[in-house]
Amino acid sequence: MTTSRIPEATIARLPVYLRALTSMADSGASTCSSEHLAAVTGVSSAKLRKDLSHLGSYGTRGVGYDVAYLRYQITRELGLSQDWPVVIVGIGNLGHALASSSGFRSRGFSTVALLDADPARTGQEVAGLAIRPFADLTDVVVENGAGIGVITTPALAAQEVADAMVAAGIRSILNFAPAVLSVPETVLVRKVDLATELQILAYHEQRQGPGEEPVDDLLAGVAAEVETA
Amino acid sequence: MTTSRIPEATIARLPVYLRALTSMADSGASTCSSEHLAAVTGVSSAKLRKDLSHLGSYGTRGVGYDVAYLRYQITRELGLSQDWPVVIVGIGNLGHALASSSGFRSRGFSTVALLDADPARTGQEVAGLAIRPFADLTDVVVENGAGIGVITTPALAAQEVADAMVAAGIRSILNFAPAVLSVPETVLVRKVDLATELQILAYHEQRQGPGEEPVDDLLAGVAAEVETA
């Protein structure tokens, strides 16, 4: 335990830093400056240094950060030193995709069960796991000590699933269904909503107007680095 | 055009309000208060009113908001009165799921092409569209006047795809690949990252400790409304 309170915005960026550091380590880099890590992750160097300062003073003035050590500290802070069992409910196209996704197989998480209320799906095997009936949720959660649940059901089923997850002991929910979930305040819900993301893009499309001409030169894509202006 | 600048945080919530209003309209409600809409969407009523005030004064004091009219105004503000052509590059499990997803079929968007660099995939039909070779990108974008692109490729291919999209005239990108994209500042990129979301949940799991006991009573799930304490 370091400083017991790290800003939410910082937490959300730590995974990005972590990924970049892992990639650097794989490339054999042993040290890196805030300037470099910031450029690679698309944030400003000042923001990066502030973020890292919340974890402690792990850099060396005049030198930079030790890649391996910083990586270890972020891993530790995020709680990724141990493995977190995850259950996924709703194995349609999206649930199927997530179960097979590299995001779930990355270090720190293991999918322990796939559940679906549709009897036609139960028994089918996806990503090496047999789909089990939704009614097995509590058993599965208790047996595996799962604390994280993913909801990839239609919107109408989402609240029922969330209630069952909470009752079973799930404390963190990642919700892909376009529904607002009500849960006890001790349970954390994060929402990923495809339609919302597209609508935000539509807003910006409308604002900057569909008037711009396409850039013909492929090299133009390299012209500007994000947040380095 | 109303007030030319609406806060980013507000924009991100408008789609949620829109969905709730649509659902209310379907239920036959003709009017609603900020209190009610706030409860349904999980925000505070003060925040909701401030958000809506950025669009203009569309409410009636002592009464509330006209559901249909407010819905129309939000639709208009988000630019959803017209249809936005979307191209998806990378038709693996996730791309497949998104192409079939209701999020893309919801009013305002139409998937005009699915592209993949893998010759083994081109020609296959997904959600009623034949997968085309990645090399067709520029043609497809120009022909359909597409301004929005979705990237669901592996991380290594993402930057190349983004460059090609920008060169073809795409101005808004939704990136599902775990990679930081560099694009001209005129292009908007929004990122959805599964691994990051899970890692944020892991952080909170670790903090509140895996010590809590499961709640046995199903009804406990209904105990507390989010943000209504």
Added chain:
DNA sequence: GAGTGTGAACGTATTCACAGCC
């Protein structure tokens, strides 16, 4: 009375700029 719209207060996040250390 009921409920919106909004200035003012508060809290959080980002940027700046530089002191301090290697």
Added chain:
DNA sequence: GGCTGTGAATACGTTCACACTC
């Protein structure tokens, strides 16, 4: 000289509380 760590300044977002309208 180079680069981190951090107070101070600024920008942004949320909450409060109430004037104003129907």
